[in-house]
Amino acid sequence: MSSSTMIMKKISLKNIASPKGFKATGIHCGLKHKKKDLALLFSEVPASVAGVFTTNAIKAAPLLITKDVVYQTGKIQAIIVNSGNANACTGKQGMADAYTMQKLTAEKLGIARNLVGVASTGVIGEMMKMDPIITGxxxxxxxxxxxxxxxxxxxxxxxxxxxxNTAYKTMIDGKEVIIAGTAKGSGMIEPNMATMLGFITTDANIESKYLQSALKSITDITFNSITVDGDTSTNDMVIVMANGMAENNTLTPDHPEWENFVKTLHAVSQDLAKMIAKDGEGATKLIEVEVKGAISDVEARKIAKTVVGSPLVKTAVFGNDANWGRIIAAVGYSGATLDPYAITIHLGSTKVVENGEPVSFSEEDLIVYLKQPEVKIFVDIHQGAGHGLAWGCDLTYDYVQINASYRS
Amino acid sequence: MSSSTMIMKKISLKNIASPKGFKATGIHCGLKHKKKDLALLFSEVPASVAGVFTTNAIKAAPLLITKDVVYQTGKIQAIIVNSGNANACTGKQGMADAYTMQKLTAEKLGIARNLVGVASTGVIGEMMKMDPIITGxxxxxxxxxxxxxxxxxxxxxxxxxxxxNTAYKTMIDGKEVIIAGTAKGSGMIEPNMATMLGFITTDANIESKYLQSALKSITDITFNSITVDGDTSTNDMVIVMANGMAENNTLTPDHPEWENFVKTLHAVSQDLAKMIAKDGEGATKLIEVEVKGAISDVEARKIAKTVVGSPLVKTAVFGNDANWGRIIAAVGYSGATLDPYAITIHLGSTKVVENGEPVSFSEEDLIVYLKQPEVKIFVDIHQGAGHGLAWGCDLTYDYVQINASYRS
Incomplete structure (x- = not known):
């Protein structure tokens, strides 16, 4: 495949340490009983940076620090991440602890403090145990x-x-550019960021401001189009680090291969978003809802998000029940402009509703379909050209079990 | 107790057939296997009527007919109700079936057809079996x-x-007035009506237009302040019938005892709303969230609704887990104006958060509290005088089980 025809290609066994100049590690420091809980992502040179952050009014201390790195420093060279404690609702001490994590990481790496991002995920409202982190x-x-x-x-x-994990490569100015990402879910997943952390690395050469605009446009149709339970967390962030070591000419929207870059970043983001949805707490299935015919893409996504977020749709999918009445009811309460008598719904390739009324179908065939690990719901409301996708998961006994005993 | 001091009093063993001139019945006609599924509420004389209806864009056929009775006829004398089939998304045949129910009921009772309301609840998208209904x-x-x-x-x-069921009495113009109500839940329960039907009877003498304005103002703080799963149904309605047989002077907002009437109607509505929340699908507990200090009552209710609707809060209450981090996170994503460092949270009488930070408390005592059948969460955000309440229930294994197999 010549560089002029390749837009992008998924590459297996590649990861966030694959773009030139990136390194990563993760260890057990002692915040959790046994599992790994402290991680570091590092670029040999300061990288352009973009970030999107939770819209929750309650924001965790590390998130505030990383926001400053993105918006004040405008460059990033490392991110220190812990799990096991969200460092949220921890007041002045929590801020001091997050700053300590930033400072010690900078000293360890011999770089400026304001080039280090900090991220935390775990229980809200417990003070950080700093001894294991300092040692770690x-x-x-x-x-x-x-x-x-x-x-x-x-x-x-x-x-x-x-x-x-996911990774893609593309060619820009004849240079191979890799974009790779990793993320964590998996409860409190809902639009506008959730308890999710996403870290994307690339060796592309691009200024922070254009990286930021690309990330923002992509976030709405990927990370903000998934839902697990509608809860939005205090700690969410997606950070992109672009260190320029692929040595392409600096990317701007005027660059002839700008769209290659954006499409590749989109592919990485969508892969991560779908992986988060599929691994929602207790989930056994990924649900994809595709909506056509809305009066705008925004309304199409709103309908898709409403359907995929409906607890009744989610439990029906868990129970392999072709209960399309719950789907059309969710379409109806989405708030989108629609005509009740112009709605078509398919489950996979089987039409179950036409003109807002039931059509006959084989329940047996649909049970077989609904038992697949990925279930697709198509809704066409025949009002316009708006198109949108959203992803979620089924609601299961395990979701309840996981969340009824999370802290214990 | 003299009539001049009694505002209202709850009366036990009274019901929707207790206000003068009301009669009721319910039978098994054959839509369900064994349980009762056809009901009739009747007033000896045409009654003033008020109604609130689902905001879902997909509306069931019987709801459209009852809306006409409320808004076109302006009076009502009977309501025919079936369970087992929602008669929603059933197209022209569904409308014809609902009209048949209205017509046959009117003929049976010897009253005008446009004085008969129709309500249905059950599975969406299946055609009505009319033979059992016609016979029934x-x-x-x-x-x-x-x-x-x-x-x-x-x-x-x-x-x-x-x-x-609930019933209250009050005195108006020296006459005893009874207001009684009955309702059904219990999934698809969310603001702006859900799969809920509510029927309230009173012998008060009041015009339909004032009854409607009283019901609308009360609905926001009662039926629209409960949530089970966030799904809004196609069939919800609350109907109030006031037949005037108590012979008080006609109630208007200028009547000196207008507030007695409104408070009594509010008490009936709030009782029914709380009973619906408590009997949410699979629920083991009623959760009440009270919010103070918001910049308005509307914002206070928004916060209360967000907290009581959070799947993570609901599962934590099910698990007797004092996980206040999920409560403050829900306050944060409610969209209300707030200061993260000015939030106080109590579980029952135990303070768990002050100034947005954790305070120490006895986990053991809280586990005992959380095991009660009614759990109260108090949130004060110290921004203004806004106050609001909302009710919901815990999220349990049984919710998943009920909804994974509803149609089977």
Missing amino acids: IQQLEPIDELEGAIGFSQSIMTTDTVTK | IQQLEPIDELEGAIGFSQSIMTTDTVTK
Whole structure:
């Protein structure tokens, strides 16, 4: 495949340490009983940075520090992340602790403090145990190998059951550019960021301001289009680090291959978003809802989000029940402009509603379909050209079990 | 107690057939396997009427007919109700079936067709079985005794586990006025009506337009302040029938005892709303959230609704887990104006958060408290005088079980 025809390609076994100049690691420092809980992502040179953050009015201390790195410093070289404690609602001491994490990481790496981002995930409202973190930071030795990236991905998990990684490559100015990402879910997942952390690395050469605008436009149709339970957390963030070591000409929206870059970043973000939805707490299935015919893309996404977030739809999918009445009811309360008698619904390839009324279908075939690990719901409301996608998961006994006993 | 000092009094063993001139009944006609599924409420004389209806864009056929009775006829004398089938998304045949229910009921009672309301609850998108309904309507013999009211309340249940009834009396112009109500829940319960039906009877003498304005103002702080799962149904309605047989002077907002009437109607509505929340699908506990210090009552209710609707708060209460971090996170994403460092939270009488930070408390004492059948959460955000209440229930294994297999 020549560089002129390749837009992007998914690459297996690649990870956040694969773009040139990136290293990662993750260790057990002692915030959790046994599992890894402290992670470091590092670029050999200061990288352009973009970030999107929770819209929750209650923001965790580390998030405030990382926001300053993104908006004040405008560059980033490292991110220190812990799981096991969200460092949220922890007042002045929490801010002091987050600053300590930033400072010790900078000293350990020999870089400026304001180039270090901080992220935390875990229980809200408990003071950080700083002794294990202080000792742990000294032990962090990031490497540019798979092992380091896996350690990082494992260390940021809370109730996640699997690590979440993806990587793509594209060609820009004849140079190979890699964009890779890792993320954690998996409860409190809802638009406008949730208890999710996402870290994306690339060796592309791009200024922070354009990286930020690309990330923001992509976030609405990826990370903000998933939902697990509608709860929005205090700690969410997605950070992109672009260190320029691929040596392409600086990317701007006027660059002839700008769209290659944006599409590749979009692919990475969508992969991570879907992985988070699929690994929602207690989930057994990924649900994708695709809406066509809305009066705008925004309304189409609103309908898709409403359907995929409906507890009754989620439990029906869990129970392999082709209960399309709950789907159309959710379409109806989405608030979107629609005509009740112009709605078509498919479950997979099976039409179940036409003109807002039931059509006959084989329940047996649909049960087989609904038992698949990925269930697709298509809704066409025939009002316009608006199109949108959203992802979520089924609601199961395990969701209740996980969350009824999270702290114990 | 003299009539001049009594505002209102709860009266036990009274019901929707207790106000003068009302009769009720409920039978098994055959839409369900064994349980009662057809109900009739009747007033000896045409009654003033008020109604509030679902905001879902998809509206069931019977709801459209009852809306016409409320807004076109302006009077009502009977309501025919079935459970087991929602008659929603059933197209022209569904409308014809609902009109048939209205017509046959009117003929059976010897009254005008446009004085008969129709309500249905059950599965969406299945055509009505009309044979059992046609036969059933002929068998309905409403009576003004407890047995009739209980039969009515039983016949409107779907996944409800208990019937929901309440009654109060007040004095107006020296006449005893009774207001009584019954309702059904219990999934798809969310603001702006849900899969809930509410029927309130009173012998008060009041014009429909004033009854409507009283009901609307009360609905926001009662029926619209409960949530079970955030799903809004196609069939919800609350209907108030006031037949004037108490012979008080006609009530208007200028009547000296207008507030007595409104407070009594509010008490009936709040009782029913709380009973619906408490009997939410799979629920083991009623959760009440009271918010003070918001910049308005509307914002206070918004916060209260957000907290009581959070799946993570609901599962924590189910698990007897004093996980206040989820409460403050929900306050944060409610969208209300607030200062993260000016939030106080109590669980029952135990303070768990002050100035947005944790305070020490006895986990053991809170576990005992959280095991009670009613859990109260108090939030003060110290921004103004706004006050609001909302009610919900815990999220349990049984919610998942009920909804994963509803149709089977």
